[in-house]
Amino acid sequence: MCQVPLRSLAYLPGVKDWFGLVARVVTGGVWILAGALKFPDPAASVRAVRAYELLPESIVPTVGHLLPVVEVVIGASLVVGLLTRPVAVVSTLLFLAFVVGIASAWARGLSIDCGCFGGGGYDADATEKYPGEIIRDLGLALLSLWLVVRPSSRFALDRALFDEGKRERHEQAVR
Amino acid sequence: MSKQSADRSRAARAAALLEEQRRREARRRTTVVVGIAAVLVALVVAGYVALSGRDTTGAAASTPSGMSDGYGVLVGDDAAPTTLTFYEDPQCPVCAGFESEVGDDVADAVSAGDVKVEYRVVSFLDHASENDYSSRAANALMVVQDAAGAEAFAELHRILNENQPAEGTAGPDDEQLIAWAVEAGADEAEARVGIESGAFDQFVENATDQMSKDGVNSTPTVFVDGQQAEGDPVAAVRGALG
Numbered sequence: 001m002c003q004v005p006l007r008s009l010a011y012l013p014g015v016k017d018w019f020g021l022v023a024r025v026v027t028g029g030v031w032i033l034a035g036a037l038k039f040p041d042p043a044a045s046v047r048a049v050r051a052y053e054l055l056p057e058s059i060v061p062t063v064g065h066l067l068p069v070v071e072v073v074i075g076a077s078l079v080v081g082l083l084t085r086p087v088a089v090v091s092t093l094l095f096l097a098f099v100v101g102i103a104s105a106w107a108r109g110l111s112i113d114c115g116c117f118g119g120g121g122y123d124a125d126a127t128e129k130y131p132g133e134i135i136r137d138l139g140l141a142l143l144s145l146w147l148v149v150r151p152s153s154r155f156a157l158d159r160a161l162f163d164e165g166k167r168e169r170h171e172q173a174v175r
Numbered sequence: 176m177s178k179q180s181a182d183r184s185r186a187a188r189a190a191a192l193l194e195e196q197r198r199r200e201a202r203r204r205t206t207v208v209v210g211i212a213a214v215l216v217a218l219v220v221a222g223y224v225a226l227s228g229r230d231t232t233g234a235a236a237s238t239p240s241g242m243s244d245g246y247g248v249l250v251g252d253d254a255a256p257t258t259l260t261f262y263e264d265p266q267c268p269v270c271a272g273f274e275s276e277v278g279d280d281v282a283d284a285v286s287a288g289d290v291k292v293e294y295r296v297v298s299f300l301d302h303a304s305e306n307d308y309s310s311r312a313a314n315a316l317m318v319v320q321d322a323a324g325a326e327a328f329a330e331l332h333r334i335l336n337e338n339q340p341a342e343g344t345a346g347p348d349d350e351q352l353i354a355w356a357v358e359a360g361a362d363e364a365e366a367r368v369g370i371e372s373g374a375f376d377q378f379v380e381n382a383t384d385q386m387s388k389d390g391v392n393s394t395p396t397v398f399v400d401g402q403q404a405e406g407d408p409v410a411a412v413r414g415a416l417g
Contacts, residue, residue, distance in 0.1 A: 040302070041301075042230035043230045043380065043383070043384065044299060046232065046384075046387075047299070047383075047384070047387040047392075050387050050388070053390070057388070061230075061232070065223055065226045065227040065230065068226060069218075069219050069222030069223050069226060070219055072222070073219050082215075083211055083212065083215070086212075087215075161207055161211075162207070
């Protein structure tokens with residue numbers, strides 16, 4: 001009897017690289033969307049940060065103005081696959097920070113729109129939305145973590161930039 | 176030299192070459208990584224400067240005359256025993272609903288000298304309007320307060336709530352706001368200049384930022400004698416009116 005080992009699929013060369021591409025496009029796309037939607041109204045971004053009541057007022061405006069930009073830059077480099085591993089580290093930490101922020105707002109009984117994609121401030125239905133938002137951000141954190149552990153993926157600029165030397169050495173060693 | 180040692184030295188040379196190549200590659204890699212990282216950081220800095228430059232919150236603003244402490248317009252007798260504070264955005268549908276529920280009763284209680292109302296006009300709903308109605312209407316309210324005082328303000332406030340545009344549509348234009356300002360009691364020339372120039376736009380922006388600093392994240396929010404009312408604003412006002 002011939003049985004194909006179930007695990008073999010994961011070891012097919014390339015499957016993990018394709019999964020890496022999916023992880024990059026999904027997390028990067030979410031970051032770009034989340035950041036870009038906050039660009040038109042920087043004051044609203046500051047108020048959304050303030051509504052969490054977590055950060056000292058002295059840094060609230062800076063964080064409010066910085067977050068949308070960082071989100072777009074992280075998203076863009078993930079989508080094109082530039083410095084995938086270090087950027088994925090930042091992405092993972094940021095998603096986890098948002099999970100903590102939302103969970104803490106929930107625990108303190110705050111009823112605020114997470115402000116994840118612009119907006120922010122009070123939301124009457126906030127408590128019903130918190131679990132979904134936390135699960136979404138945890139999922140995105142896991143996808144980012146995958147890229148930290150295994151940054152190699154299809155159609156990544158990193159390959160064009162960094163694999164050339166490896167290939168040359170490999171060819172020479174074979175010769 | 177024996178053949179063996181010749182082989183060995185050739186192998187050593189090849190190894191040295193390979194090692195040298197590996198080192199060169201590592202250097203190139205470091206240069207590229209640092210370069211890209213520098214570009215990414217530069218992009219973040221440039222974006223941050225652009226974004227914080229567009230946020231004028233806290234910039235110097237001209238203040239309408241006759242404002243109460245902070246950003247409130249005080250309607251009613253200063254000696255009234257109870258103070259209600261309302262945070263409202265002119266484009267906020269729940270605010271219009273709130274006003275249609277309690278507006279008349281509040282006006283009666285103000286006339287009777289039982290309460291005074293401090294209106295905190297804020298604007299964060301321009302994104303729900305095709306022509307920035309929220310900020311234009313908020314500015315118009317401040318223009319009327321400045322030109323004709325609190326009673327005229329209260330009248331324009333009533334008119335605006337009764338004619339609030341639906342979210343996502345184009346609200347009344349400046350001409351209409353000027354006409355209503357005049358109807359409420361403001362001089363036309365003053366109203367026109369103030370409304371067309373957005374004389375108190377920055378003041379309203381600062382008021383909106385102060386709202387957020389006051390821990391208020393939605394409109395309408397009601398304070399009774401300085402205490403934020405939890406839950407239904409209509410019930411809070413009914414409770415305060417007794």
